[in-house]
Amino acid sequence: MDSELPRELTLADIARIAGVGLGTASRALSGMPNVSPATRQKVLDVAKKHAYVVSPDASRLKKGSTGRVAVVAPHLSRWFFGAILEGIESVLRESQFDVLLYHVGNLEDRTSFFERLPARRKVDAVIVVGFPVEEAERRSLELMLGVQVVAAGGQHEVYPHVCIDxxxxxxxxxxxxxxxxxxxxxxxxxxxxxxxxxxxxxxxxxxxxxxxxxxxxxxxxxxxxxxxxxxxxxxxxxxxxxxxxxxxxxxxxxxxxxxxxxxxxxxxxxxxxxxxxxxxxxxxxxxxxxxxxxxQDARLQGVLTAQMLLGLLRHEEDTALSVTVDTQLVVRRTTAAPRPA
CATH class of the missing domain: 3.40.50.2300 (Response regulator)
Incomplete structure (x- = not known):
């Protein structure tokens, strides 16, 4: 009987009430793959009914990760960057990752960020938005062993990336x-x-x-x-x-x-x-x-970048390392044939 359960439910309690295994309940609550939509919803409904909340610290400790992703962008007010950031955040939020946004508006900001980043060691991944990573910056990133780097909104030969051509x-x-x-x-x-x-x-x-x-x-x-x-x-x-x-x-x-x-x-x-x-x-x-x-669909580039990152963090073998989003000509009223000389 539910009334006989302890006041603070454990993950095992949630799994038993939902009628699933402990591992399935854990994957469903953590947003991990290999759980059917119906089963995931069933587990989430049970957790919500009993006010069960996954402990972020416990979950991250189990995964051996911080549950945080650094997103580095040179501009925040421009439409393109805002749209990409919106796409990234929407996907990572669903997977219970926190986004740490870093604005590097000039070369001094960039140099400072990349010099201090290895010492911080507080993120699972870095998403670089809209600019190529220089050699010195790349060396700083490589000092962060185990930290995945993905580039969004620009071609990049070194890291997995999503871009247009x-x-x-x-x-x-x-x-x-x-x-x-x-x-x-x-x-x-x-x-x-x-x-x-x-x-x-x-x-x-x-x-x-x-x-x-x-x-x-x-x-x-x-x-x-x-x-x-x-x-x-x-x-x-x-x-x-x-x-x-x-x-x-x-x-x-x-x-x-x-x-x-x-x-x-x-x-x-x-x-x-x-x-x-x-x-x-x-x-x-x-x-x-x-x-x-x-x-070009900037928000889609953000979504695909975040999905690529999650695939890499989960070691999914079919994760693409380079995605090029298509572009289309949209003809409106500002172009026409030139007037005769």
């Missing part, structure tokens, strides 16, 4: 503009000045597309700036100061494109009649502004 995304953007008949295409190349400069697939896509189309590159049509709307607006002003205007602009991100659109319209020019523009991301505001773009 930037070269493909840039090729889709340029293919759309060139397919419409544009020959004088400008590029607003975005880089992060607080992060080490790395070769960009989005930039390589621009030059490869021009070469494939037999178009001689014009250095005056490439402006390099930071990721952001105001930066995009300033870069577009520089492009409009040229003696011959571009007929189309390829921006490395939608936020950069938003700023460029403002500058084009402030100059009395029409989009797309005078200048076409395309971005990458499918930012939540892109549809509102009718921006043609290359869609």
């Amino acid at each position: 930037d070269l493909r995304a840039g090729g889709q953007a340029m293919g759309h503009l060139l397919g419409l008949g544009h020959k004088r295409v400008a590029m607003i190349e975005a880089i992060d000045p607080d992060q080490p400069r790395q070769p960009s697939g989005r930039s390589r896509a621009y030059h490869l597309a021009l070469a494939d189309a037999g178009i001689k590159p014009d250095p005056s049509l490439v402006v390099t700036t930071d990721w952001g709307g105001e930066e995009g607006a300033s870069a577009m002003a520089q492009l409009l100061s040229a003696s011959e205007l571009p007929t189309a602009v390829y921006a490395h991100s939608d936020e950069v494109a938003f700023g460029a659109m403002r500058t084009i319209r402030d100059a009395g020019l029409r989009i797309p009649e005078d200048i076409s523009i395309i971005g990458i991301d499918d930012h939540p505001h892109a549809a509102l502004l009718h921006l043609t773009t290359i869609r």
Whole structure:
């Protein structure tokens, strides 16, 4: 009889009431695999009815882990990073992992974080979001024996990672503009000045597309700036100061494109009649502004990264070590064929 049970139930009590084995009850309450949905729900219902709570310290001690994951990101306010973090957190929360968020906004922050990380030794894993790990940082991570490292939102040759193919995304953007008949295409190349400069697939896509189309590159049509709307607006002003205007602009991100659109319209020019523009991301505001773009699912990248990490921590043999999320061209109202000369 339930009334004869001790006031503080043990895991064995929960297993007996639910009619399952002790190991099955433990896996069900810990969010581990190899438990049917019906059995898991049955165990959870019993635990809830009797106000049974798994002791985090006991559970982590049994697993030989901390139950914590460090997520390292260079930006928190930008849409892309926020969406990835949301996806990561949603999966890890369901598996009862705590997320420790570390903001490394500049090179000094990054250096400090990676130098102190091995001494902390208080996480099971590190997820690096949106930036490549440098050699010195990699050495610091390798000092943390047993700590899994996964990269989200960027190609990474060293660690398991989830990303889009930037070269493909840039090729889709340029293919759309060139397919419409544009020959004088400008590029607003975005880089992060607080992060080490790395070769960009989005930039390589621009030059490869021009070469494939037999178009001689014009250095005056490439402006390099930071990721952001105001930066995009300033870069577009520089492009409009040229003696011959571009007929189309390829921006490395939608936020950069938003700023460029403002500058084009402030100059009395029409989009797309005078200048076409395309971005990458499918930012939540892109549809509102009718921006043609290359869609990437940032939240999905976060979800897949967290799922990959859990598979690695559980030593699941079928865990993929490299996942590339597809991108799609979304045509709206900011691109059209160039006007006849």
